[in-house]
Amino acid sequence: MGWMLIRMWAILVYIFMFLPVAVVVLLSFNASQFGSFPMTGFSFRWFIELANNEAILRAFRTSIILGGLTALVSTTLGVLASLALIRYKVPGQNLISTILIAPILVPEVVLAVALLLFLNFLSINKSFALLLFGHVIFTLPFVILVVQARLVSIRRDIEEAALSLGANPVQTFFQITLPLLLPAVLAGGLFAFTISFDDITGTLFWKPGGVETVPTQIFAMLRNSISPEINALGTVMILLTVGLPVLGLAIARWASMKSGG
Amino acid sequence: MQSKKGNGMTVEARETRQPWILLSPALLVVTLLLFVPLLFIVVYSFWLRTATGADQVGFFLDNWQEALGDPFYRDILLNTLKIAAITTVVCAAAGYPAAYFIARSKGNKALLLLLLMLPFWVSYIIRTMSWINILGVSGALNTFLMWTGVINEPIQMLYNEATVILGLVHFLMPFMILNIFVSLDGIDRNLEDAANSLGATRIQGFREVTLPLSLPGLAAGGLLCFVLAAGTYITPLVLGGPTDAMFANLVFEAIITQLNWPLGSALSLMLLVILGALVLLYNHFLGMAQLMKGLG
Numbered sequence: 001m002g003w004m005l006i007r008m009w010a011i012l013v014y015i016f017m018f019l020p021v022a023v024v025v026l027l028s029f030n031a032s033q034f035g036s037f038p039m040t041g042f043s044f045r046w047f048i049e050l051a052n053n054e055a056i057l058r059a060f061r062t063s064i065i066l067g068g069l070t071a072l073v074s075t076t077l078g079v080l081a082s083l084a085l086i087r088y089k090v091p092g093q094n095l096i097s098t099i100l101i102a103p104i105l106v107p108e109v110v111l112a113v114a115l116l117l118f119l120n121f122l123s124i125n126k127s128f129a130l131l132l133f134g135h136v137i138f139t140l141p142f143v144i145l146v147v148q149a150r151l152v153s154i155r156r157d158i159e160e161a162a163l164s165l166g167a168n169p170v171q172t173f174f175q176i177t178l179p180l181l182l183p184a185v186l187a188g189g190l191f192a193f194t195i196s197f198d199d200i201t202g203t204l205f206w207k208p209g210g211v212e213t214v215p216t217q218i219f220a221m222l223r224n225s226i227s228p229e230i231n232a233l234g235t236v237m238i239l240l241t242v243g244l245p246v247l248g249l250a251i252a253r254w255a256s257m258k259s260g261g
Numbered sequence: 262m263q264s265k266k267g268n269g270m271t272v273e274a275r276e277t278r279q280p281w282i283l284l285s286p287a288l289l290v291v292t293l294l295l296f297v298p299l300l301f302i303v304v305y306s307f308w309l310r311t312a313t314g315a316d317q318v319g320f321f322l323d324n325w326q327e328a329l330g331d332p333f334y335r336d337i338l339l340n341t342l343k344i345a346a347i348t349t350v351v352c353a354a355a356g357y358p359a360a361y362f363i364a365r366s367k368g369n370k371a372l373l374l375l376l377l378m379l380p381f382w383v384s385y386i387i388r389t390m391s392w393i394n395i396l397g398v399s400g401a402l403n404t405f406l407m408w409t410g411v412i413n414e415p416i417q418m419l420y421n422e423a424t425v426i427l428g429l430v431h432f433l434m435p436f437m438i439l440n441i442f443v444s445l446d447g448i449d450r451n452l453e454d455a456a457n458s459l460g461a462t463r464i465q466g467f468r469e470v471t472l473p474l475s476l477p478g479l480a481a482g483g484l485l486c487f488v489l490a491a492g493t494y495i496t497p498l499v500l501g502g503p504t505d506a507m508f509a510n511l512v513f514e515a516i517i518t519q520l521n522w523p524l525g526s527a528l529s530l531m532l533l534v535i536l537g538a539l540v541l542l543y544n545h546f547l548g549m550a551q552l553m554k555g556l557g
Contacts, residue, residue, distance in 0.1 A: 006358045017380045020388060021380055023395055024387060024391045081284050085284070107488065107536055109512050117301065117525075117526060137290065140291065204517075215385070238387065241383055
C-alpha cells in the first residue's frame with residue numbers, strides 16, 4: 001500500500017518535470033497565430049518563420065561559436081588537471097580540488113560581477129573575449145568532475161606496460177592514454193558546450209551591446225509577449241540540448257566498445 | 262617501477278614535477294579569473310562612485326553603510342532567503358519519495374535517472390518560460406478550466422511569488438532528487454530488513470534506519486537548491502511581478518543600470534558571504550566529498 005503511494009507520487013513528480021516541456025513542443029506546432037491554446041491545427045509555420053528570423057540565426061551562430069571555444073579551452077584545462085589529480089599523488093590534493101571546484105560554489109551573479117569589474121579595471125571591456133573567459137571559468141569545474149569520474153575507471157597498468165616496453169611519456173600519452181581517455185574528453189566537452197549554450201545569468205553581465213546568445217535572445221523576445229516562434233525555438237533547443245548529450249553518450253559507448261573497455 | 266637514469270631525470274623526479282605542469286594552467290585560470298577578481302571587488306567596494314561617474318579611490322564605508330543599513334536592501338535580502346528556503350523545503354518534501362522510488366525500484370534505475378535528467382538538460386530559460394504556456398491567461402490551465410465551465414473568465418495566476426517558487430522548484434528538483442538518490446542507493450538494504458525482522462514496522466524501520474542514513478544526500482541537495490535559488494536572477498524577471506525582485510536583481514540594477522560599481526561590489530559580496538557561510542558550514546559538518554558525489 002505504502003509502496004503504491006510512493007510510486008504514484010513519483011509518477012506525479014515526473015509529470016511535473018515533463019509537462020511544461022511537453023506543452024512547449026505541442027504549442028510550437030500550433031497553427032493559431034497566437035502562441036496559446038486552444039490548438040487550431042498542426043503546422044510547421046513557426047519553424048519556417050524561425051528559420052527566416054535573422055536575429056535568432058545570428059544568436060545561434062554566436063552561441064555555437066562561444067560554446068565550441070568554451071568546450072575546447074575548458075576541456076583542455078580540465079583533462080590536464082584531472083590527469084594530475086587522479087594519476088599522481090599531489091600534496092594538498094583536497095585543497096587543490098576545492099580550489100578548482102570553487103567557481104561552482106560562488107553564486108554566478110557574484111562571479112559575473114567580479115570578473116566584469118576586474119577585467120574592466122584592466123581595460124578589457126565587455127567583449128566576446130570576456131564572454132569566453134566567463135564561460136570557461138564556470139564550465140571548468142563541471143568538466144573536471146565529469147572527467148575525473150571517468151578517469152578513475154581507466155586502468156593504469158596499460159600505460160605502465162607501454163612505458164616499460166620503451167615508449168616515452170609523450171608517446172604513451174598520445175597512443176595509450178588519450179584513446180582510452182577519449183570518452184571522458186568527449187563527455188567533458190559536450191558538458192561544457194551544453195552549459196555554455198544554456199547560460200544566461202553571466203552572459204547578460206558580460207555580453208557587449210548588440211551581441212545576443214540564444215538564451216539572451218529568447219529572454220529579450222519574452223519582454224514583448226510569448227510568441228509561437230519562441231515555442232518553436234524552444235523545441236529546436238530541446239532537440240539540441242537533449243540530442244547532443246544523448247549523441248555524446250552514444251559516441252562514448254561506441255568508442256569504449258571499440259577499444260574493448 | 263624502475264628509474265631510468267641517463268634520461269636527464271629519474272622517473273621519481275618526473276612523478277613529482279609532472280602533476281604541477283598539468284595542474285598549472287587550470288589553477289592559473291581559476292586564480293586569475295575568480296580569486297583575483299573576488300579580491301578586487303573587496304577593494305572596489307570601499308571606493309566611491311562620485312556624481313561625475315568617476316571612481317574615487319580610497320577607503321570609504323558609504324557603500325557598506327548603504328548595503329547593510331538601507332531597509333530596502335535588507336527586506337529584499339530577507340525575502341530572497343525566504344524564497345530560497347521555501348523552494349528547498351518543497352524540493353526536499355516532493356523529491357524525497359521520488360528518489361526513494363528510484364532507489365528501491367526493481368525496474369531500470371538507469372532509465373529512471375536518465376528520464377529525470379532529460380528536463381534537466383532542457384534550456385533553463387525555456388523551462389522557466391514554459392510555465393507561461395501553462396499558467397498564463399490563455400495558457401493550458403485557464404483554457405481547460407474555462408472549457409469545463411469551472412470559471413468563465415481566465416484567472417491571473419502568473420507573476421507573483423508563488424510562480425517564482427514554482428519555477429525555481431521545477432528548475433532545482435533534479436539536483437535534489439539526484440543527491441538523495443545517491444545516498445539512498447548507497448545504503449545496505451539488509452539494514453532495513455534487519456530492523457523489520459527485529460520487530461520494527463516498515464515506517465519505524467524507515468524513520469530509524471533509512472532516513473538518518475540518507476541525511477547527507479538530503480543536506481547536499483538542500484545546500485545546492487538553497488544556494489542556486491538565492492542567487493537567481495532570471496526566474497523572478499520571467500515569472501515574478503514588479504515587486505518580486507530578488508537580491509541578484511538588485512546587483513544587476515546597481516552594476517548594469519545605475520553603473521554604481523562600488524555599491525554593486527558591496528552587494529555582491531554580501532550575497533557571497535551569506536551563501537559562502539552556508540557552504541563552509543556544510544563543509545565543516547559533512548565535507549565536500551558528499552557534494553561532489555551528487556554533482557559528478
